[in-house]
Amino acid sequence: MISRIYFALFVVGSALCQQIDPNTLFNVFGSPSNYAGSVAPLAQATPVRPNETLTDPDYWDVDELPAAAVADYDKFDWTLTKRVSSSSEANFLLSPLGLKLALAILTEAATGLTRSELQSVLGFEMDRVAVRRKFSTIIDSLQKQSPQYILNLGSKIYVENTAHPRQMFAAIAHQFYKTDLTPIDFHNPPVAAKSINDWVANLTQGRITDLVNQDDLENVVVMILNTLYFKGSWRHQFNPNSTKQGSFYVTPKLQKPVTFMNVKDKFFFTESTKFDAKILRMPYLGYKFSMYVVVPNSLTGLPRVLEGLAELRPEMDLLQERLVDVTLPKFHFEFSSHLDSVLREMGVRQAFEDTASFPGIARGQSLQQRLRVSKVLQRSGIEVNELGSIAYSATEISLVNKFGEDDEAGVEVLANKPFFFLIQDETTRQLLFTGRVSDPSLVDGAFKKQ
Incomplete structure (x- = not known):
């Protein structure tokens, strides 16, 4: 990734450019106890007047402002x-x-x-x-x-x-x-x-x-x-022998043949009532990074998931380990x-x-x-x-510039319809990537809004 x-x-x-001296950090910051330094509370910028410089x-x-809430x-x-x-x-x-x-x-x-x-x-x-x-x-x-x-x-x-x-x-x-x-x-x-x-x-x-x-x-x-x-690499890899063709519902009326992968193993999973969707965590080797897949239960359910993304994190915290049969399309x-x-x-x-x-x-x-x-x-x-x-x-x-359920029963996750995914650093809980798969058969796309 x-x-x-x-x-x-x-x-x-133009102005002169100076190579940063290797001792800059020590000269600028001094000892670690001197690392503080910030600005006063910010306010609306004043209008620019002729011949005015903008040096602050x-x-x-x-001195730094008092620490705010996390x-x-x-x-x-x-x-x-x-x-x-x-x-x-x-x-x-x-x-x-x-x-x-x-x-x-x-x-x-x-x-x-x-x-x-x-x-x-x-x-x-x-x-x-x-x-x-x-x-x-x-x-x-x-x-x-x-x-x-x-x-x-x-x-x-x-x-x-x-x-x-x-x-x-x-x-x-x-x-x-x-x-x-x-x-x-x-x-x-x-x-x-x-x-x-x-x-x-x-x-x-x-x-x-x-x-x-x-x-x-x-x-x-x-x-x-x-x-x-x-x-x-997946912690639980898909068996290439289980990969086969199937139909993906791009829309309720349009199906496309795509290649699906399958694996059945223990994953962290939850059935989200809030989003009417299944949430699956698929860890990579080492468990530091994981892909989370959110598959709506209905063919037209993804907009509900995307509309409520701000509330997805609490749902991700509800995952429990289950035996899950995962069918996911290959996509690129x-x-x-x-x-x-x-x-x-x-x-x-x-x-x-x-x-x-x-x-x-x-x-x-x-x-x-x-x-x-x-x-x-x-x-x-x-x-x-x-x-x-x-x-x-x-x-x-x-x-x-200005000019210019129980484990034995198991559950199934079948991603044969548009779904949302994210890749997260589990240590810091930072989102490295977020995305939507609407059509696994497509290889490029563009969003232009200026």
Whole structure:
């Protein structure tokens, strides 16, 4: 499974770019007891006046606010999935965690209303230190190696040679998000694109080889990438000899022949009355990651599940071990989604406006240097077969300047109709991927809403 994210930051104007010194963290943070630092309560940004600069003199320079209540880190994931699912009835695949990690880094560079909106939509605490530690824990968990699965997680911030981001931003990205700044010449698009694509292809084991092209790099100053690749084998693998053709109800009146896999073993399962659906947990080897499959009992029941996604987590906590006869279609598809409008609908608006504020990225930020988000694109793919799963996703966020029952009885789960699934890191309960299979016979799809 692969998740990849990148931000392309476009800005007019130039400044000197400095290589981040290896001792930056110590010089910036000092001892661990000095790691605190945040901003005062956020308020509506004031109108921009001629000759006004947007440097925030208090950026990361004041004491942290008191820790707030524990944030609901699932809220963003479920809301994003629900909004994308409502756009059509086709297959879709998202990487909520991938997008969230990228937006978290962007939030670190933001101030004022820009940061306030991102923080609210992402469900973050007001305490910046708490958010940083949360993501540091998530990343540390994902980076633990195991012979039972493959998971490569990497982040990088490419910085135009003429740019001059704040060293504090670089230090925080390194310390808490395991992300380093790398100088690059975006004015030489062929070389820059090759360098970026080679790095991504290496981490994703060749699954994604062309994340960016030369046109994507026009006027770019900073590009933030987050890449997640996961390949897992089922704890209870499907017997290839049991794989056979069957009918999948794309709609109540339309059936398509697809290949179904079958396995009968002990799984955690529940019959959800709330959703009138069966919920099945299918662990991968090592039990750290699992796929959850939600199959409605009726041919037209999936919209009910997707509409109530915010209430799915409590139902997942009701699973009990049962003997389950599982019949699941093999599927392999890719999906592209433009998420600009979705994020706007969710409340991220200021980041797309000319008055967006990202002083952590562009020091000074005069009127000619204002950065704003121009697009958010995610490209994803997944393959599920008898042995396990491979999924991959690429998210691009571009910023431009303003111009531009009993066990013996057993139960059956027959996924022969549209169903919902998610892949979760069981340690941190983070959603690596969420998706819907409406037609297992299709191999690609696109969601475009701008």
